[in-house]
Amino acid sequence: MPKKDKNDSEKLTTVIVEGILRKKGQQVLSLNLTKLPNAVSDYFIVCHGNTKIQVEAIADSVLDETIKELGAKPWHKEGFENAEWILLDYVDVVVHIFTEEARWFYNLEKLWADAQLKKYQDKKNNKEALND
Structure with missing residues (x-):
């Protein structure tokens, strides 16, 4: 089995965030789970939309x-049926899009x-990451 590259998860995270911001996802953040024992993936990406239609978009x-x-x-x-919480599981990165x-x-x-x-x-299509 090929060794997993940490950069693959980071690249995927970057592309996911770009897709979210393109449709004006709100309060976008990533949770880095790599240092947590028994974590189910490397990253969670979390955001919300103002309506179910926006969540789907x-x-x-x-x-x-x-x-x-x-x-x-x-x-x-999963979650496209009611669009209150859509989950996209890329294995190492899991995206949670909520109302x-x-x-x-x-x-x-x-x-x-x-x-x-x-x-x-x-900010006006100028993507910026803020670290806590």
Whole structure:
């Protein structure tokens, strides 16, 4: 089995964030889980949209960008039926796209509070990462 390259997860994370920001995803952040024991993946990417339609559009944008830029398709996807929480599982990177209400109800940021957090924002198409 080929050795997993840490940069692959980081490249995938970058492309996912670009797809999210393209559709104006809100409060975009990544949780680096690599240093946590028994973590299910390397990174969680979390964001929310203002409506279910926007949540679907964000998910579609992520799917389009990852295929176009990296030829990567998710191993599993779910949540498109009600679009309150769409999950795109790329194995090493898992994307969680919520409605705002669902995001704060499930509060993954608090659940995984031990993870290193990186916030992203899009200032007039000038993407910027903010570290905490």
